Structure formats: structure tokens, C-alpha cells
Amino acid sequence: MGSCKSTPAPAVGTASEEPLAKMSQKAEIEEIVGSHKVVVIAKSWCPFCTKVNVAFQSLSVSDLKVVEADHRPDELDFMEAVKEITEKKSVPQVFVGGKFIPGGCDNIMDLREKGELKPLLQEATCEVTEFSCCTVTRAVSKEADRCQLHNTLYCFAAIFLTFQLPGLCRRLGFTRSKESAEEASESQEDSEEVRRVLRILAGLAIMAFIAAEVYCAILIANATQRALTVPERNSMLAADAFLVPLVEIFQFLEDVVAVKISAAMVTGETHLVRHILIMGVVGGILCGTVAASVATAICSWPAAIQWILAPYSMHDSYLQCPLVPQGPAAVDSARMYWLLQVWSWPLGFACRAIKGFLFGSGDIVLGMTVLGLANGMVSIGGIYLFFLPQPSLDSLGWISFASSGASFLILLAMFAARRDLRKRYDLRITRPTLASWFRV
Structure with missing residues (x-):
């Protein structure tokens, strides 16, 4: 199996000393x-063992440690301790990145021939800051x-x-009988056909809107995962972990x-x-x-923003791994992203109120479709034109800020184009009295 059995050596020491020796x-190890x-x-x-050593040396492994057990005075205790860790007493025993690689010499040679040994050595460690983590x-x-x-x-x-389903139920006779359906006039049938077509188009429009929203979320997640470095990605996730729940609090505006x-x-x-x-x-x-002003004040307070973006750096147990950004580095990396995200809130919250109006008035199909498709084009265009050529958190922040502004302008343009909507609800720009607000 490509391994050598250990040769037992005579036991030395008393029974009470052996457990202590194994523990040490x-x-x-x-x-x-x-x-x-x-x-x-x-x-x-x-x-x-020699073959395995030569295999690693041929790959120019810079941090290779070979422990020859037979040159140690405590060979027996040492190999017993190895057996407790790997459940094997034969040699060679190989560890890569702190993980035991079973199979001995045969497995290492097989991995080398398949070209899988070198990628195994290039996995994430605390010495590597740029690698593909996905x-x-x-x-x-x-x-x-x-x-x-x-x-x-x-x-x-x-x-x-x-x-x-509603149309299917009607055709199956759950809501009205076949006789009553046959008594409908031709004009009613024509109007029913028109309404049916409109319902189908409305359904397709909403499906397109939902698809655009979902695709944008997937695209941004995949793009950031592949393009950003690990420290930048960690800084972004730390900022989003604080900002996203804060934004969701203001969902009440739409409701x-x-x-x-x-x-x-x-x-x-x-x-x-x-x-x-x-x-x-x-x-x-x-x-x-x-809310944006408060978040900006937090960003201007070094201790507070560092506690939010890098709370681990405030503890003595912090290991200072380069894959996890240090406190000042995390703040510097995510500061502009943070500010652009929070200052997209004013127009974003206004859009939530307008969406609530569209839901309540029943004009949701056209408004949400136009908004979703236009917002999707802004986000997708920003990702492909600005983020992917030069990936950075600043680019993501600007895309979010531009998307919020574009959504607000698109909704205003929809109101300007929908004269019937403005006339129906008397939507003109005037200053309402305080009494009318309280009456609402």
C-alpha cells in the first residue's frame, strides 16, 4: 500500500509515565x-517516505517539514501519539494545511499524476490573500x-x-354553470377575451419584473464573490450585516x-x-x-465603525489572519461603500412609499414592471460596465446609489406620462395644509 510498518522498540518507563508522554x-505533533x-x-x-519527500520538493513547496521518527529518542511514544491522531502507525503520514491526507505514498503519487496535488497545496491559508474562493x-x-x-x-x-387557476376554475364549472356561460352575449365574450389577454400580459409583465429582481440579486452575489478579494468581500459582508436589517425596518413606509x-x-x-x-x-x-445622517455620524466615529465592521479585532484572541481584515483596514475598505449605501436611503424610502401607492390603487402592474426592468438594466449595466472591469467596493456603492436615484426618477416619469392617473387622484404638486395631513 505504499507505506512502511513501524518497528516496535522496547518500552521504557513506568505505566504512570506513559500517558503523560503520549499527551506531550x-x-x-x-x-x-x-x-x-x-x-x-x-x-x-x-x-x-523518500518518494513522498521528492514529490513535494519537485513542486517547490516552501514550507515543508519532514519529521523522521527513527531519529528521535522517543520514537515509540511519538508513533503512538501519531496513531491517536491519524489512526494509523505506518509511514509516511502526510498533513497538508493542517489536514491529514490518508492513503500514504500511493495516494500522494496518484494525486501528483492527476495534477491534483499542486491545487491541494494552494488552498487558503493565512499566508495567502488573493485566491479564488469560489x-x-x-x-x-x-x-x-x-x-x-x-x-x-x-x-x-x-x-x-x-x-x-381562476380561469381554469371557471372553465371547469366551479364558479358558474355551463348553461349560464353559453348565455353570454357575443359582446361580453369579446370583452372577456380582451380582459383575458390583458391578464396574461399583466402576468407576464410581473414575471419579467420578478425575474429581473432575482437575476440582479444572483448576478451581484456571483460577481462580488468572484471579483472581490477575500478581505474586501469580508468587509462588504460586515457592512451589509448591519445596514440591510436597518433598511428593512423602514418597510412600514410601503405597508x-x-x-x-x-x-x-x-x-x-x-x-x-x-x-x-x-x-x-x-x-x-x-x-x-x-437614518443616513446617523449612519454617517457612526462612520465618522472610528471606534464605533470599527466595532461594527471588525468586532473580532477588539478581542485579544484575534489571530491577525490576512484573510480577515484588521479593524482600520476593514474601515478604510468599506467606508465609501458604507456612505453611498446609506445616502441611497432617502430616495429609496420615497420609492417604497410610491410602491405602496401603486399597490393600494391597483396600478401595480405597469409601475412595478417599468421600475423593475429599468432598475435591472441600471444594476446589470453597472456591474458589467463599471464593476467587472475594475472590481471594488466603491463601484458597488455607486451602482446602488445610482439605482436608487434611477428608480425615483423612473417613478416620477411614470406619473408625468400617466395623465389619467394624475387626473383620477388629483396628483398635482401643491403644498397640503397641516390639517389635511392630520385628517389623513
């Missing part, structure tokens, strides 16, 4: 394995693509069935506006719609400005 040998990239436990007379095998990639295709098909099927406008529509008080919309937009801008 095990700790020594763990320290050696943890402090070197490649460790080979060998014996000087073993030809298989490379997967061909089999895993193929399976992931298959599952993603299934997920896409299932989502489209679920959305399509949602719009088609409140949608509920109040729906209530006004049901009660017939359509004259209140305009005041509710203005209150939501102005309130969203004010809330976003206050």
Missing part, C-alpha cells in the same frame, strides 16, 4: 502540523446548474398557475401607504389619496435623511 507527544503548510512524518530508511469541481457546478434550472422552472410555473390608500379607495374618499402619497414620499425622504 500529541501536543507537539499538533503544534508542528499547525505551524507548517506540509508535514511529512517519515523514517529515514523508508523508500516510500472555484468548484465540474460535477458540483453541473449539479448546481441543474438545480438552478429546476428552481427557475418551478418559480415560473407557480407564478403562471397563480394567474391561470402604511398601501393600507391607507386601500382604505381610502374602499370608502370612496379618493381625495385623500394625494395627501397620503405626499405624506409617504416626504416622510420617506425625511426618514431616509435622518
Whole structure:
């Protein structure tokens, strides 16, 4: 099997001394394995050990540690401690990056012939700051693509069935009898066909909007995973872990506006719609400005921003691994990204209020479709034109800021183009009185 059996040596010492010796040998082995990239436990007379050493030396391994057990006075205790760690007593025993590589000489030679030994040596360690952390095998990639295709098909099927089930129920006679359906006039049938076509188009538009939103999220995640360095990626994740939940708190802006406008529509008080919309937009801008100002103040406070972006650096147990950015480095890397993200909130919160208006008034299809497709083009165009050529957190921040501004301008353009919508709800730019706001 490409390994040499250890030759037993006579036992030395009393029974009470042996456990202590094994414990000290095990700790020594763990320290050696943890402090070197490649460790080979060998014996000087073993030809298989020599072959393994030559294999690693041919790959120019800079941190190779060969421990020849037969040159140690405590050979027996040392090999017993090795057996406790690897469950094997034969040599050679190979550790790469702190992990035991089973199989002995035969496995190492096989990995070398297949070209898999060198990539194994280039895995992430605390000495490497730039490497691909998302490379997967061909089999895993193929399976992931298959599952993603299934997920896409299932989502489209679920959305399509949602719009088609009511019509299917009517055709099957769950809502009205076949006789009553046959008594419908030709004009009613024509209008029904038109409405059906419009419903299908509305369903397709919403599906396109959802697809654009999902694709943008997947695209940004994949692009940042592949393009950013590991320290930049960690800095971005640390910032998002604080900012994203904070943004979700203001979801109430969209919900409140949608509920109040729906209530006004049901009660017939359509004259209140305009005041509710203005209150939501102005309130969203004010809330976003206050929240962005607080976040900017936190960013200007070194101790606070370092505690948020790199809390691990505040502890004595921090190992200072280059893959995990230090406190000042994390702050410098993510500061511009942080500021651009938070100052996209005012217009972003205003857009939430406008979305609530579209939901409450029933004009959601056209508005959300135009918004989603335009926002998707801004995000996708920003990724391909600005981020991928020169990946940086600053580029991601500018894309988010531009996307928020573009969404707000697109919604304003929709109001300007929809004269019927402005006339129906009397949407003109005037200063509402304070009494009308309280009446809302």
C-alpha cells in the first residue's frame, strides 16, 4: 500500500509515565502540523517516505517539514501519539494545511499524476490573500446548474398557475354553470377575451419584473464573490450585516401607504389619496435623511465603525489572519461603500412609499414592471460596465446609489406620462395644509 510498518522498540518507563508522554507527544505533533503548510512524518530508511519527500520538493513547496521518527529518542511514544491522531502507525503520514491526507505514498503519487496535488497545496491559508474562493469541481457546478434550472422552472410555473387557476376554475364549472356561460352575449365574450389577454400580459409583465429582481440579486452575489478579494468581500459582508436589517425596518413606509390608500379607495374618499402619497414620499425622504445622517455620524466615529465592521479585532484572541481584515483596514475598505449605501436611503424610502401607492390603487402592474426592468438594466449595466472591469467596493456603492436615484426618477416619469392617473387622484404638486395631513 505504499507505506512502511513501524518497528516496535522496547518500552521504557513506568505505566504512570506513559500517558503523560503520549499527551506531550500529541501536543507537539499538533503544534508542528499547525505551524507548517506540509508535514511529512517519515523514517529515514523508508523508500516510500523518500518518494513522498521528492514529490513535494519537485513542486517547490516552501514550507515543508519532514519529521523522521527513527531519529528521535522517543520514537515509540511519538508513533503512538501519531496513531491517536491519524489512526494509523505506518509511514509516511502526510498533513497538508493542517489536514491529514490518508492513503500514504500511493495516494500522494496518484494525486501528483492527476495534477491534483499542486491545487491541494494552494488552498487558503493565512499566508495567502488573493485566491479564488469560489472555484468548484465540474460535477458540483453541473449539479448546481441543474438545480438552478429546476428552481427557475418551478418559480415560473407557480407564478403562471397563480394567474391561470381562476380561469381554469371557471372553465371547469366551479364558479358558474355551463348553461349560464353559453348565455353570454357575443359582446361580453369579446370583452372577456380582451380582459383575458390583458391578464396574461399583466402576468407576464410581473414575471419579467420578478425575474429581473432575482437575476440582479444572483448576478451581484456571483460577481462580488468572484471579483472581490477575500478581505474586501469580508468587509462588504460586515457592512451589509448591519445596514440591510436597518433598511428593512423602514418597510412600514410601503405597508402604511398601501393600507391607507386601500382604505381610502374602499370608502370612496379618493381625495385623500394625494395627501397620503405626499405624506409617504416626504416622510420617506425625511426618514431616509435622518437614518443616513446617523449612519454617517457612526462612520465618522472610528471606534464605533470599527466595532461594527471588525468586532473580532477588539478581542485579544484575534489571530491577525490576512484573510480577515484588521479593524482600520476593514474601515478604510468599506467606508465609501458604507456612505453611498446609506445616502441611497432617502430616495429609496420615497420609492417604497410610491410602491405602496401603486399597490393600494391597483396600478401595480405597469409601475412595478417599468421600475423593475429599468432598475435591472441600471444594476446589470453597472456591474458589467463599471464593476467587472475594475472590481471594488466603491463601484458597488455607486451602482446602488445610482439605482436608487434611477428608480425615483423612473417613478416620477411614470406619473408625468400617466395623465389619467394624475387626473383620477388629483396628483398635482401643491403644498397640503397641516390639517389635511392630520385628517389623513
